Amino acid sequence: MKMRVTLCLTLLFWGGLVFSQQNYYFPERHNWEEKPAKEYGFDDTKLNEAIRFAQDNEYSGSRDLRIAILKGFEREPFHEILGPTKKRGGPAGLLLKNGYIVGKWGDTNRVDMTFSVTKSFLSTMAGLAVDQGLIHSTRDLVKDYIWDGTFGGPHNSKISWEHLLQQNSDWSGELWGGKDWADRPPREGSLDDWKFRKLNEPGTVMEYNDVRVNVLAYSLTHVLRKPLPMVLKEEIMDKIDASTTWRWHGYENAWTEIDGIQMKSVTGGGHSGGGIFINAEDMARFGLLFLNQGVWKKDRLISEQWIAKATTPSEPNPNYGYMWWLNTKGNRHWEGLSENLYYAAGFGGNFIVVDKENDLVVVTRWLEPSKIGTLMKMIDEALK
Structure with a gap:
């Protein structure tokens, strides 16, 4: 269907609805x-x-x-x-x-x-990677891009980019000292119950979990081959005339090497x-x-x-x-x-x-x- 454009408005098709969009002030x-x-x-x-x-x-x-x-x-x-x-x-x-x-x-x-x-900014970094063709599809398995063992094993190898973005991957492991099972544990149960629980099939259960979000940030850093704050600054914030005062931080020990350069892997929260x-x-x-x-x-x-x-x-x-x-x-x-x-x-x-x-x-x-x-x-x- 063709878009109808006039000097003052554009018809946008989004979510099955038609919106009359005025020319916004920037x-x-x-x-x-x-x-x-x-x-x-x-x-x-x-x-x-x-x-x-x-x-x-x-x-x-x-x-x-x-x-x-x-x-x-x-x-x-x-x-x-x-x-x-x-x-x-x-x-x-x-x-x-x-x-x-x-x-x-x-x-x-x-x-x-x-x-x-921060998570919505992090998601946008994944969007840039997709738009630039660095990630072919969010349905792709992350193990095909990150091969250092982060997505090894029978469970983690089934995780896609979409699973990480929707927070339903149930990724299992430890990153920067954070253990996935210790992040927002259930109200009931013991440490052993949480550590040795049965893992959910990726894509079936959403669980809000910062360790897994940080795994996404780490993975995107390796795909984009730049610190994510630099990508955000160059591709988004400078172009929308944002101030120079914002910062994006990671944990003190969250360093990874890419192309021989030490880079900070930032957090999603x-x-x-x-x-x-x-x-x-x-x-x-x-x-x-x-x-x-x-x-x-x-x-x-x-x-x-x-x-x-x-x-x-x-x-x-x-x-x-x-x-x-x-x-x-x-x-x-x-x-x-x-x-x-x-x-x-x-x-x-x-x-x-x-x-x-x-x-x-x-x-x-x-x-x-x-x-x-x-x-x-x-x-x-x-x-x-």
Whole structure:
């Protein structure tokens, strides 16, 4: 089917629906234009109530994130801080409509840890590898690319890139001192029960697990043959005019040799420290890139095919794609909101929400995580 293009809008086909996309505004570095929300149909009173809600419902954990991490994951055997941490600021966020800032609260230029929001950046590194032909298909077995034993044995040899991206690989092993079975163990059972459990067939059971996510980061580092922060900077962040303040860290001992050069293998989260440290405005730029289906101004940075795959529900969990959470029907569905909405989410209430149907990006930081659905409904009501 042909795309119909006019000077002011393009018809996009996504998820079986047709969206009328206006030409978005893309900010230059250090210069992001703000517009009154009422110009785009928002009820100012209701939107201000939503912003106050975000400010009044701060994440209840300590602002000293080292303390918050150790408390939050105290059930994990052998858990320790292995990478850098940073004390956080207070609630902050941005609301974008058609690329313009129409709502803002807190210090949006403060650099803070962003925890598992990092996973959506990591997924995008896999997308670049696919778009560049370095990975032929996400259905390929990882052992055919990484042959150093990481994917050896009868179980791990069956794992594909898609299994790692959807967090349903059940990869078994140890990386950088982290044991897969010790990451978010079940509420019941002993160490022996966890260590010697029966492994799930790859692709059948989703399990949120940072050790396995770090295995993906390690594998992508070897495929791309560059440190992932360098790839992210050159291929994405510089091209969307992000600031120079963001950083992507790994654990202190997470070094690997590629082409005779020692490279840091970064983490996909921060629950043992590390991950991406970033400000809210750079997070919003990343969200705006996805809102516009991988195009920034006139430059395509990520293929539409990749974004479609990344936001397709996985079989074991309909609310999870390639390290993006999806608002499809399931345990994490936000009632009353678009099922085509998707988001990155991290410990402590860090979110990048992409709402294609309403041309919105919402970034909120240090919001009590259970309150995100309510906040999104309040924003939706303010627009209606």
